[in-house]
Amino acid sequence: MQPIDQQTDLFGPTMGRVVARAPAASDVLPAFPPAGIWPRWFARSFDLWWQTALVAFVLGQLLCLVSPLFLRWLETPFGWKLFGLACMPGGLLLDAALQALAGNTPGKALLGLRVLMADGRAPRFSELLGRNMALWRSGLACGLPLVSLVTMARQGLRLRKGLQASYDANDFLVCAGGSSRLARGLFGIAFAGLFAAILALDAVDRQDSREASAMLEAPPYAWTNPATGRTVRVAPQWRVEARTGPDGAPQHLFTQHSGHAAVLFAHEQTGGRALRQDAQVLADRLSDRFELADSYFAEFRGRRSWVGRGLDKKGLARVQLRIVEVDGKAWRVLAMQSPPAAYTDDLVGELSGALWDTVTPAPVPAPALARHGQ
Structure with missing residues (x-):
């Protein structure tokens, strides 16, 4: 017979041993x-x-x-x-x-x-x-x-x-x-x-x-193209700066207020060159900064134009360049947009259209012409 202190089964399973606790x-x-x-x-x-x-x-x-x-x-x-x-x-x-x-x-x-x-x-x-x-x-x-x-x-x-x-x-x-x-x-x-x-x-x-x-509460401001004298309305989100390009020609840089987009508007004399030559010269000049993925010729507002699209070599900024020859001058609009490009698509499209209006206004639709003649 075991001593009483060893008969643990009489007292339950935990009475005879020490229970560890945290x-x-x-x-x-x-x-x-x-x-x-x-x-x-x-x-x-x-x-x-x-x-x-x-x-x-x-x-x-x-x-x-x-x-x-x-x-x-x-x-x-x-x-x-x-x-x-x-x-x-x-x-x-x-x-x-x-x-x-x-x-x-x-x-x-x-x-x-x-x-x-x-x-x-x-x-x-x-x-x-x-x-x-x-x-x-x-x-x-x-x-x-x-x-x-x-x-x-x-x-x-x-x-x-x-x-x-x-x-x-x-x-x-x-x-x-x-x-x-x-x-x-x-x-x-x-x-x-x-x-x-x-x-x-x-x-x-x-x-x-x-x-x-x-x-955002401010109204659009008026901007005049000094080369043509035409004035357009520009959204207040754009700040404009006049500058001189490497070739000495005047340029106008429009920068979106948060820095997510910039539009460069400039022109130079064609010197009798064809549009294809102007496009190639400009593409070569910009090749150290931009990588153009595709380019094509297309009609724009009744005139022949050249379009190049690609990316900025230093980042992911989207680049689109259009050249249009008007009265012996090669006009160009270069738009650069940081991602997401959709954030500034509307602003860039509206500004680009206004800038082209100062050079080659969009054709007026036929019904509007008819009403104007009445």
Whole structure:
């Protein structure tokens, strides 16, 4: 017969052996002192700012290349701000990935902070991502500016009372380790520089929004072709600059306000050359900057014209060139559009038509001629 302390079957399956349990947060806290409220706030703010800005910049560049609607939305007064808020979860995803791969993030590393599991081990990526998403909801209020002040204050009060933040619960510990004066000094410089950059970019965005709103509300302005004396109306989105070409001939450069399109309007004397020769001379002159994929001759407003299409060699800008001979002069319109070209198609088409109106007006339809003669 076994001694009474060995007869575990009388007391159930767990009475005779020690049951292992995961250490509670209180068991680990003495070995890993908890981080203070302000170091946590500064580290989190610094990391969230640069991570969200990086995600917004990369994602914004990609979307601007493919979506005209997204590009137009960014030009609205609050477009960039709303897009930045929408990119915050992406910044928190980057935060979790960086901490899982490198062991820490720059803000927390410079201030000597670490995020650990309650048992003292380093959290996995899935655990960090879950914590960050809970932080986004209950700590940052999904980035809503005023509401987030309330939720952050609530989490701060929990920490002051010695409780865990709601997104940490009993699973995570934010611990304080050693941090040198040099590291803290570097963090202070980086934090102040990043904060100043955010304020500067916000001021620039406000100014751009005001200018864009004023420009869109402005009426078209009159532009006169000095060579023909004809005047047309030009949309306020275009800024015009008079310049001199390499051959000394006058040129007029129209630049779209956001820099996504430019139209060069110029002419030169043909010198008795045929249109084909003029086209070849100009194509050779532009070959160091543009790669023309195809070209053809076509009738344009009752005159023979040459058209070349291709791409800018330095990027993905779309290029279209048209040459028309009128009264011994070879007139040309060179349009360059950054992707997505559909964003500026209407503007470029309208401006090109107006510029050609100053040289060779479009034929008036027959019904209009009949009404004019009555």
